[in-house]
Amino acid sequence: MNNSFKYFALSMLLVALTGCTAGDITQIGGVLPDETPMNSMGGQLYSGKTLSHMITVGMYEDDGAATEEIVYALTKPATTTVTVKVVPSPELVAKYNSDNSTEMKEFPVTNVTFEDGGSLTIPTGKKVSENISVTLSPEGLEAGTLYLLAITLERDFAGIEVQAAKQVIYYRISFREKITTCTPGYEPIPIPPMMPGLTSVFYVNTETYQPLIANAWSVKAEGSTMPAPIYNMGNIVNLKKATIDYDATSGRALFSLGSDLSYVLEHRDKYIRHLQEYDHKVCICIENGGKGIGFCSMTNTQITDFVSQVKATVNRYQLDGVNLLDDDSKYGKAGTPAMNTTSYPMLIKTLREALPGKLLTLVDKGDATEYFYDINKCGGIEVGKHIDYAWHGYVSPTEDLQAITPNPEGTQVYSKYTRKPIAGLDEKCYGSVNVPLYSSTDIKHRDQAAETIAKWKSAGYKKSNIIVYGNDLIGNEYGGYETAVGIMLGTYSLLPFMDDGDSWDFNRDEVIWGDVLYDGKALDNRINGGPENNPYRKDW
Incomplete structure (x- = not known):
């Protein structure tokens, strides 16, 4: 250990x-x-x-x-x-x-x-x-x-x-000393500003990568001005992996940091501070640990205890917030309590009270958040009043992209999943597009993703400027010098997502080319040296 x-x-x-x-x-x-x-x-x-x-x-x-x-x-x-x-x-x-x-x-x-x-x-x-x-x-x-x-x-x-x-x-x-430059080419340049009119979300799994991988990527907006400006990406960077553990003897729900994430936090000056220099908000992603106790089954006593543990970590390591992801909960395992509809809302409310001024975001997916539209089911708590952002969690590098704009009926046009609005959450604070990281050779899924986003936007479903990259951020995982992340950021996500990018003509059933070409680029030229030379792999 x-x-x-x-x-x-x-x-x-x-x-x-x-x-x-x-x-x-x-x-x-x-x-x-x-x-x-x-x-x-x-x-x-x-x-x-x-x-x-x-x-x-x-x-x-x-x-x-x-x-x-x-x-x-x-x-x-x-x-x-x-x-x-x-x-x-x-x-x-x-x-x-x-x-x-x-x-x-x-x-x-x-x-x-x-x-x-x-x-x-x-x-x-x-x-x-x-x-x-x-x-x-x-x-x-x-x-x-x-x-x-x-x-x-x-x-x-x-x-x-x-x-x-x-x-x-x-x-x-x-x-x-404070770092103020990056090196996308052979000469250093000032760290570029975050892309205006966009809130982009990254995930980094510290079990395989340094968090600094989030600093390696940018977008060039060709056609907006001359010369084409470069913008930073990743307003929010969620670090994995932290989980809910359970001590059967004491009955406590424990906040558990994996050994890799623990190492990163203990060395925050190297791995966290530099992200914040680039204006990233660095948060911990907390998932259920499959131990039977999770977001949807904690008692009030367990919630109070758990929140105090989370607060101590966020404050100690000067983090910017918390992201909640209930994916594979395994509620009721080995005699532990079954899922209920009041503990998760209470956990969210308690976290907000304990972490004023910090980002609190959640992933909307499955049964864990399905009932958040109903205040009565949530014990009288309007979940949306206590969070900053939410986004759907239906993202897979082997499946089609899902574009989900919640509505009271739950039905969707550009997704096979149904979601209703979270009570109290402004629609401008919900991320409807969660972009998979497809292989650089997976042209079929990439083309489908670009078309889906363009149609979804052109049909008037775009209500927010939030775009989420829910798969773990990586370097050059597919060999050669072709960068999957760079393709993801420009070609099949921002290009159709941005208002001045590509749209869809439903009458002619074809793409309407936009005014700006969004092109994913590296802010660190070392990232293009191939997988074996990737400087952002774990170095501990």
Whole structure:
């Protein structure tokens, strides 16, 4: 199992610890262990955010100073007021590098500021000090350089048995400049703006690809102006795979991050921050885990618990929101509750309340969302009032494209699936076109997709500017230099979808060529080097 997944699980435990200012400090095995003789008192310096004594801090050009927290704890209640003082230690940095054969640069002590001058006070009868902040300034740091800061006690405190390893916290600090250019050709250009008049949605499966694959694609609008402008794509990037797990012993619904997604989140400065530099909104896609408990069968207690877990993750990793996808739920498995029509709406409402200002989107598919048109079935909740966007989930790289505009009767002209409007959701917030990623040699399905979208749009069914690419984003999966994703973005999706693109003449039963030719392009020329040279494959 990936170690970062273990660290994430541990961090969830720390949610309860971070706010503690007095009393016992609880660890996995119980209270802080007393490793000193029975009549002695031990002490430990540690972070207010994690139990680890080696902490990674990513600093970024636009963020200013970073703030960490430290606290001091005793193994027994203090018989008198205890005050210790912490200071940076260049000596310990040098010793760490020597002992571990590393060459990390010493973090400048002038860039370190302690709250209360670094004093940590434990009152009589207590075991834990109040947290104090440590402010780390990026002033003068070199991009791409790994720094090390050691914080330790200024001196030993009389009456406290100290173990050297427990009196120091190491901060491994990196600094990164903001990236403002991309290289679609041989020369770098400024990162292009998002395509106007369009909300496009990407999915990336971290089990096979780095999220940065979402930065590799763009669209050129030839014929709109000269020279033809290039636009960024992927307003929303949903990362997979996170699921709902179930603990039969405790009865808890657990928010489970796969090991790959966990790794990506723990290294957000590399994989997430750069997406946000391109103006992508980065969200986690949560699916049912097939354990019997899912969106449609949780109790209110389970919902409250589950939402708190999701909120902790979104806030910790500075994500932009959550996408909900109930596809293969397996409700009622092994004696677990059957599906009902009130828990999913309650989950959505609770998530919205817990994540104000964050994107909350859902995939409309199958029985899980079929009843969202009926407020009474949803326990009086208008689901559409609590989400930002929804889109249908009927997308397959081996089937025809489906264009679905929900209506009260549910019937469709350009889809074999029926959907009704989600109560309270503006029709401008529903994605009717979910584009499959067809093989670059699958001309039949690609031609059908372009024709379906053109007919659907020309018949007046287009109510929103949302287009979804629901299959996992990839690089060059089909060999050679022909790019399936580039073909998807231009030829059979945007070209007929955009108002100034191709349309359909029903009288003559043929295409009406549009004013603009939308052509899918790469924002990173390395993507065209063939599958074996793809720079966006997993690198962990």
